[in-house]
Amino acid sequence: MARGRPRGFDADAALDKAVRVFWQKGYEGASLSDLTEAMGINRPSLYAAFGDKETLFRKALDRYLAGAMTAPMEALEEIADTRMAVCAWLRLLAHSLTDPAHPPGCLVVHGALSCSAEAAPAAGALLECRQSGEARVRARLERGLAAGDLPAGTDVAALACFFATVMQGMAVQAKSGAGRDALLAVVDRAMAAWPA
Amino acid sequence: MARGRPRGFDADAALDKAVRVFWQKGYEGASLSDLTEAMGINRPSLYAAFGDKETLFRKALDRYLAGAMTAPMEALEEIADTRMAVCAWLRLLAHSLTDPAHPPGCLVVHGALSCSAEAAPAAGALLECRQSGEARVRARLERGLAAGDLPAGTDVAALACFFATVMQGMAVQAKSGAGRDALLAVVDRAMAAWPA
């Protein structure tokens, strides 16, 4: 069993704290001092447990995806009616983006959007996440098209891009202080663009 | 007339260069070394001509607004039909966001979105810009409501928030590498949400 001195902190809880720091300040804006202070550990402990800043960010990103993003994605993929699935996806996102228990906005959208060259790996990881998210929306729409939930000939790629764009815009709005009601109204209006 | 040694660079051209650096890297991601290199001047010249980094950013922001944003705003406010005005606003934005002559995306949206406390003044200036932009959309919609271009009882605040959200999402998409055609398709879909 565990040889050597046991670690004096909860690595899971510390990673959650790191998620919050990155969520609020972004990859570049989060300094190691910010992180270690929020996590309640000192620098060598962070490096021993999580690796360098980029590695920690990737672990925090995984944790974030497993936390704030699972409920919307499950709704998207498990609700039978395609329109209802997309609507629930957006509404749950609006809820998460404005959840007072978390920092406002979305780590994937604005965690590393405009940054220096040094942050390119983090920015690339987030870009992949956004593309993957849009691809999942598109796959869901294709499923709906096959099921007759969308008019034949619907450009599902363009429609997926539209809903992904709305989601990313909502993240910016939430980061800018928009309230939950405002975002839910945006969702209602976006759903009015559903193909006739 | 000009007393003392004349400056050896074109301040207007140098500010344009600074705009591009902030546009691409954001406020925090743009270091003074990045700026001086792109502007072709050294640090004391930058400080003498433009002030400190925050002051330079505000001047670059003004220049940006006077450049990339005037055509869309003029279309929004000068085209008579409200629906056409909003559509042209979005289409010109899509054009600007993907103009290969500029960095992709929008300085106002992602110039300082997730950042450290030190960048709070810049982030606040951009937030004001976004709020002001949404307010102008809202004012245009109110004008259209009075002119009968929108159904009586339309929630113009929510509608303005929706179009502002689409615009901000398009900025994220452009920054992520989306092409002009994709953004124009997003505009078409967003206009389908226009109140019946």
Add this chain to the structure above:
DNA sequence: CCCTTTATTTACTGATCGGTATGGAAATCG
């Protein structure tokens, strides 16, 4: 008990950050 292993602490590294002091160069003024 001692030894190995792992974690924590403190203090430090070189690099870069934004910002500036200083001295010389280029112009107009008298």
Add this chain to the structure above:
DNA sequence: CGATTTCCATACCGATCAGTAAATAAAGGG
């Protein structure tokens, strides 16, 4: 011409950046 004013170039400032070396502390294995 000399004096003044402004700008430019080099070199520097303290602070902070991400990352680490070295020593100590706490556990289990023998």
